[in-house]
Amino acid sequence: MTAKIEEKLGTLHYTIDKEAHIKVNFDACNDCENKACIRGCPAQCFELVQDEVKFQYEDCIECGTCKILCDKKAIEWNYPRGTFGVVFRKG
Amino acid sequence: MVESVDTIVVGAGPAGSATAYSLAKAGHEVLLVERGKTPGEKNVSGGVLYGSVLHELIPNFWDEAPLERVITNRNLVFLSGESSFSLDFSSSKLEKPPHNGYSVIRYDFDQWFAKQAEETGALLATGIRVDDLLWENKQIVGIKAGSDEIRAKVVVAADGINSTLVEQAGLRKDLKAKYIALGIKEVIGLPRDVIENRFNLEHNEGTAHTYLGCTKGYPGGGFLYTNQDSLSLGIVLKLPIFKTKSHSKAPEFIDHLKQFPYIRRLIKEGTRLEYSAHLVPEGGYHGLSKLYTDGFLVTGDAAGLTLNIGYALEGMNFAIASGVAAAKTILRAHKQNDFTQSTMKHYQKLMNQSFVLKDMKTFRNAPAIVSSPRLMKSYPDFINNLALDLYQSTASPRPKLINLILKHVVHEISLPHLFIDGIKAVRGL
Ligand SMILES: Cc1cc2nc3c(=O)[nH]c(=O)nc-3n(C[C@H](O)[C@H](O)[C@H](O)COP(=O)(O)OP(=O)(O)OC[C@H]3O[C@@H](n4cnc5c(N)ncnc54)[C@H](O)[C@@H]3O)c2cc1C
Ligand code: SF4
Ligand code: SF4
Numbered sequence: 001m002t003a004k005i006e007e008k009l010g011t012l013h014y015t016i017d018k019e020a021h022i023k024v025n026f027d028a029c030n031d032c033e034n035k036a037c038i039r040g041c042p043a044q045c046f047e048l049v050q051d052e053v054k055f056q057y058e059d060c061i062e063c064g065t066c067k068i069l070c071d072k073k074a075i076e077w078n079y080p081r082g083t084f085g086v087v088f089r090k091g
Numbered sequence: 092m093v094e095s096v097d098t099i100v101v102g103a104g105p106a107g108s109a110t111a112y113s114l115a116k117a118g119h120e121v122l123l124v125e126r127g128k129t130p131g132e133k134n135v136s137g138g139v140l141y142g143s144v145l146h147e148l149i150p151n152f153w154d155e156a157p158l159e160r161v162i163t164n165r166n167l168v169f170l171s172g173e174s175s176f177s178l179d180f181s182s183s184k185l186e187k188p189p190h191n192g193y194s195v196i197r198y199d200f201d202q203w204f205a206k207q208a209e210e211t212g213a214l215l216a217t218g219i220r221v222d223d224l225l226w227e228n229k230q231i232v233g234i235k236a237g238s239d240e241i242r243a244k245v246v247v248a249a250d251g252i253n254s255t256l257v258e259q260a261g262l263r264k265d266l267k268a269k270y271i272a273l274g275i276k277e278v279i280g281l282p283r284d285v286i287e288n289r290f291n292l293e294h295n296e297g298t299a300h301t302y303l304g305c306t307k308g309y310p311g312g313g314f315l316y317t318n319q320d321s322l323s324l325g326i327v328l329k330l331p332i333f334k335t336k337s338h339s340k341a342p343e344f345i346d347h348l349k350q351f352p353y354i355r356r357l358i359k360e361g362t363r364l365e366y367s368a369h370l371v372p373e374g375g376y377h378g379l380s381k382l383y384t385d386g387f388l389v390t391g392d393a394a395g396l397t398l399n400i401g402y403a404l405e406g407m408n409f410a411i412a413s414g415v416a417a418a419k420t421i422l423r424a425h426k427q428n429d430f431t432q433s434t435m436k437h438y439q440k441l442m443n444q445s446f447v448l449k450d451m452k453t454f455r456n457a458p459a460i461v462s463s464p465r466l467m468k469s470y471p472d473f474i475n476n477l478a479l480d481l482y483q484s485t486a487s488p489r490p491k492l493i494n495l496i497l498k499h500v501v502h503e504i505s506l507p508h509l510f511i512d513g514i515k516a517v518r519g520l
Contacts (some may be wrong), residue, residue: 002346008277008366009120027251040333042341042368062133063368064253065273065341069267069333079253081234082126083218090278090321091197091366 005044009059015083020057021077022066028074029053036069060078096122096214098421099243100232101221101256103130104409106391108204108248109148109414115212117422122241123205123213124234126220129390131201133390134251137314137323138513139299141408146189148415151187157199157300159318161185162192164290166351168404170304170313171475177352186296194297194316194323196278202229217471221250224259224387229500231260231386245421246428247388249414252370253394262389263380268330270374270395270458272311275345276325279361289357290317301402307338307346310462312401313348315357321364322357324348326419327404327463333339341368371404372397373462376455382442383435388417396447400454401461409447416441423459460515465508473503 027033035053037046043059046066062085067077079085098114100107103125111123139162145152159236163185168177185191209215225233225240231243248256252271257263270436281289288502290298302313311328326344333341372378372395379395382388390396391410399404416438424434442448460466481492490498501507 002343003363005342008342011363011365012367032333034336037331039338039340040273040330041199041272044340044342060160061368063273064266064329064370065333065368067253068271068330068370077125077253078255079220082220082249083128087128087132088365088367088435089132089196089198090134090323091133091276091367091369 007042009061012061013083013087014058015079015087016058017080019086021038021080021085022055022057022060024053024055025074025076026053028072032074036071037059037075038044040065040069057079094133094240095233095242096120097425098122098245098247099124099232099241100247100394101126102249102251103205103217103393104134104201104249104251104410104516105204105411106393107247108201108251108413108435109207110209110247110390110413110417111213112148112204112211113415113418114421115208117418118442119422119425122209122243124219124221124236125205125215127218128218129198129202130205130215130217131198134197134201135274135367136197136406136407137316137325138195138196138197138276139403140195140405141192141405142189142409144408148411151188152439153193157195157203158293159194159196160295160318160382162194162299163296164292164298164461165402166298166300168300168302169471169474170302170351170353171471174475174479175358176471176474176478186473191298194299194318198320204285208343212242223255224256232432242341245386245388245424247390247391247417247421249390249391249410252392254389257380257393258390260384260387262384267374268334270329270372270378272327272373272399273329273330273341273343273368274325275372276366276367276369276473277345277363278318278365279322279324279358280320281322281331281361285360286317286320286322290379292317302348303466304468305351306344306467307347308464309338311465312342312461312463314404315354322361324354327399329373340418349423354466370383371399371406373399373458374478375399375458376451378422379451383438385431385432385435386430388420388435388438390414391416396451398451398454398457399461401466405450412445412447413442416445421492422453456515456518465512470502473499476503
C-alpha cells in the first residue's frame with residue numbers, strides 16, 4: 001500500500017510566504033529528457049500534467065534535491081526567507 | 092541589530108552551536124544566526140548522536156541534554172521479500188558514557204545546544220536567513236541578510252549541506268549528485284511500553300537498525316531508531332537513482348520499506364507523527380569542499396564532513412568536532428590579530444589531526460563499497476535464500492551446507508564478484 005503524499009505532508013506545519021522561494025524556468029523543461037525532479041522531490045512539488053512540468057513551492061520541505069538533480073540549471077533555488085517555510089518537530 | 096561583531100556563525104545546527112559555544116566560553120564576541128524561528132526546526136537526522144566529542148565540550152552533557160534513548164543494541168538486517176536475516180548485537184557495555192550513542196530528535200536537541208551557546212554568552216539571532224557574504228577588496232568581511240549588513244573579522248559557514256556561502260566564497264562548485272543522498276524519514280508514534288516490549292529494551296535503552304536490500308536494488312539503505320515514545324524509520328537514497336528512468340518516486344521508497352514483513356511487525360499499530368526529508372553528504376573524503384579562505388571557515392555538512400560506512404552514519408559528531416576546531420583557529424587568529432589564510436589554515440591542520448579527517452581518509456573508499464548494487468540486492472537475497480534452505484524442512488534429503496552455499500552463489504552472485512567484493516570490503520571498511 002502506498003500512502004498519498006497529502007497524508008504525509010499533512011503531518012507538517014508550514015508558514016507560507018507569498019513569494020516563491022524556488023523558481024523554475026519551464027522553457028528548459030520542455031526538452032529535458034530526464035525530468036529527474038519529478039521522481040526525486042520527496043514532497044512531490046513537481047508534476048507532469050499533460051506532458052508539461054508543473055511546480056508549486058508551498059509544499060516544499062526545503063531539502064535541495066531538485067536543484068542538484070536538474071542538469072539544465074532551470075531551478076533558481078533558495079531557502080524560504082527567515083521564519084517562513086516548513087517546521088519539523090521530530091526531525 | 093549590531094553592525095559589527097568579532098565572529099559571525101551562520102547556522103545553529105551542531106556545527107554552528109559548537110563553534111559559538113566554544114568561542115563564547117573563551118569570552119569571545121560571537122553572533123549565531125539561524126534561519127529557523129527556533130534552532131532545530133529545519134533539521135533532520137536519523138539520528139544517533141555519538142557522545143564523546145560533545146562530552147569534551149560539555150562534560151556529562153547527558154545529565155541535561157534532551158536525549159531519547161541510549162543505544163545498547165545494534166542490528167544489521169538483510170531484507171529479501173518475505174525473509175530477513177539479522178546480525179543482532181546487544182551489550183550493556185554500549186551504555187557506558189561517553190563512548191556511546193544516543194537517539195535524538197533535532198528539534199529538541201538543537202534548541203538545547205543553541206541555548207547552551209546563548210547562556211554562555213553568544214548572541215543568538217533566529218528567523219534570519221543569511222543571503223550573501225559581504226566583501227571588501229576581495230576579502231570576506233561579514234554577511235548580508237535582507238537589507239541588513241553585519242561586519243565581522245571571521246565568518247563561519249555552518250549552514251549545512253545546501254550551503255550557499257561555501258559556493259559564494261568560491262570553495263566549492265555545484266554539489267555533485269553522485270556525492271549526495273536523500274534521506275526520507277517518518278516518525279511513528281507508539282507507547283513507551285510497547286516499544287520496550289517489542290524491541291526487548293529496558294527503561295532508557297534503545298536500538299539502532301540498519302537495513303540492506305530494501306531499496307529496490309538501488310544504492311541506499313534503511314534505518315530505524317527508537318526514541319522514547321516513537322520510532323524514526325527512514326531510507327537513504329543516492330541521488331543519481333532519480334536520474335535513471337522508469338522507477339518509483341522518492342516518497343514511494345519509504346512505503347516500500349514499510350511493506351517488508353519484518354518492518355511491518357515493528358511499526359504495527361503506530362501512527363505517523365511526521366514525514367520529513369533532508370540531504371546527506373555522502374562523498375566522503377572525495378566530496379569535501381575546501382575548508383578555509385581569508386576570514387572564512389567551513390564546518391560540518393557545509394564542508395561535506397560525514398561518513399557512511401554502511402552500518403553507521405556519522406555527521407553530528409563530526410560537525411561538533413569541526414566547530415570546536417574552527418573556534419580554536421579563530422581564538423588563535425585573534426592573538427595574532429591576523430585573519431587571513433595564513434592563520435585560517437590552522438583549521439585545516441587541526442582537522443587533519445582530528446579523528447574526523449583521519450576516519451574520512453581511512454574510509455575514503457567506503458562510499459563506493461556501501462553503494463555497490465550487489466550489496467543492495469544480491470547479498471541480501473543470497474543470505475536469506477541460503478538461510479531458508481538451511482531451516483526449511485522439506486521431504487527431500489538435506490544437501491550439505493557447502494553445496495547449498497555454492498548453489499546460491501552461482502544463482503545470486505558470481506564467484507569472482509563475491510571474491511572482489513570481499514577483498515574490497517575487508518580493505519575499505
Ligand atoms: C536521514 C539522515 C540521517 C542521519 N543520521 C545521522 C546519525 O544517525 N548520526 C549522525 O551523527 N548524523 C546523522 N546524519 C547527519 C547529520 O544530521 C548531519 O551531519 C549534521 O546535522 C550536520 O550538522 P551541521 O551543523 O553541519 O548542519 P545542519 O544540522 O544541517 O545545520 C545547519 C543549520 O544552518 C541553518 N541555515 C542554513 N542556511 C542558512 C542561512 N542561509 N542562514 C541562516 N541559517 C541557515 C539551518 O536552518 C540549520 O539549522 C543524518 C542525516 C540525515 C539526513
Ligand atoms: S530536471 Fe530541471 S529541466 Fe528537467 S524537468 Fe525538472 S526542472 Fe525542468
Ligand atoms: S527543495 Fe526538496 S522538497 Fe523543495 S521542491 Fe526541491 S526537491 Fe522538492
